[in-house]
Amino acid sequence: MSRLPSSAETPAISTVDRRDEIVEAAGRLFSESGYHTTSMRDLARAVNLQGGSLYSHISSKDEVLFEIVTRAADEFLESAALVSTNLPPDQRMAALIQGHLRVMAHEIRHATVFFQDWRYLSPERRSIIAGRRDEYEAYFRETIAAGSETGAFRVESPALAAIFVLSTLNWIYQWYDPAGALSPDELARQYTRMLLGALGATGDSQSGGVG
């Protein structure tokens, strides 16, 4: 079982793969213990490296955090972008909610780091993320505003209603276990139902079916 390094048997792991492995491990550690409570030595140990060796793959702890947070932001934005704006507002909102919960369910670690630690990014990187966040919120706000005009929803302020909706979705990382008894689909169904209720959905559009 002795395994001495030799150029012949050195596995062809590219720098890119290694970097990815580091970011994934960081996602696990940061989501469990928090950004500041995880040291670079903890991270190195998780990928079987010495502390200093990390820096041939990444340039700083801040960069690793940014990578994780960016991956989460990308997934949420891609999910929202897939929702057709041709749908009636209530169905559009239902699709946004379901998309969000789907991302949450299979990327809960990145999402957790996103919500928990994005404020600790360096100022420049934090403002990039703040921009994406606003972009994402706009999908919800505009859908609510559209429904407000067609009469599908009855809300006083689309901006406040969007924050309200996203509050329930963003909080999920705090308590939800995708592997637990409540399936992502069942969660999506019940949340969609309650959220459409909060928006005063009238069910007057072409298809009033909810859940």
Next chain:
Amino acid sequence: MSRLPSSAETPAISTVDRRDEIVEAAGRLFSESGYHTTSMRDLARAVNLQGGSLYSHISSKDEVLFEIVTRAADEFLESAALVSTNLPPDQRMAALIQGHLRVMAHEIRHATVFFQDWRYLSPERRSIIAGRRDEYEAYFRETIAAGSETGAFRVESPALAAIFVLSTLNWIYQWYDPAGALSPDELARQYTRMLLGALGATGDSQSGGVG
């Protein structure tokens, strides 16, 4: 303007007051920058002390965090305890929501530290807070369950609905500025309306008036 210490003019600041001053300053600093990003030297500077001098008033950083978080928990629990269980469920829920938002509005710093940093408490202290948290959640869950039985609410799972309601309330520290354009009362009115909608409030109880 020279001011030499003399027992005659030493202000009668008791140890208790000093301790309180430290905890209040910590509430400000932790809520702005986070627990781990605030050093004990930062805290000392904020109350015009040298670093080591803090420890004649408090015993550890963890203890200071616990104090802040406990104060927040106490206020939320006291607020919920004031709501009469004789009220019909929808009015009871409205009162719980308004109470929560009132505490949030005038104790937003403690509340922020509570939600943001309670997970960094030492294990023993963290479990005490977890207990209070569950206690508070029970007020909401039981009110929803009661409304579910009387037909005032239409929900599938009171437990999930309680989490849903608290999500919107707990998230508020992330975006709300009590001194901004949206007054606490107006926020409470709109949130109560949306939340009762989410719970499928029928307005069938004695007084259906909502906002």
Next chain:
DNA sequence: CCTACCGATCGGTAGG
């Protein structure tokens, strides 16, 4: 990718 190191800073204590 490792060894060995850097300066800075951390929370907390001793002794007065």
Next chain:
DNA sequence: CCTACCGATCGGTAGG
């Protein structure tokens, strides 16, 4: 309440 200090640990770098 201060001065002076403690050991530990931090993120990051140099040189190979």
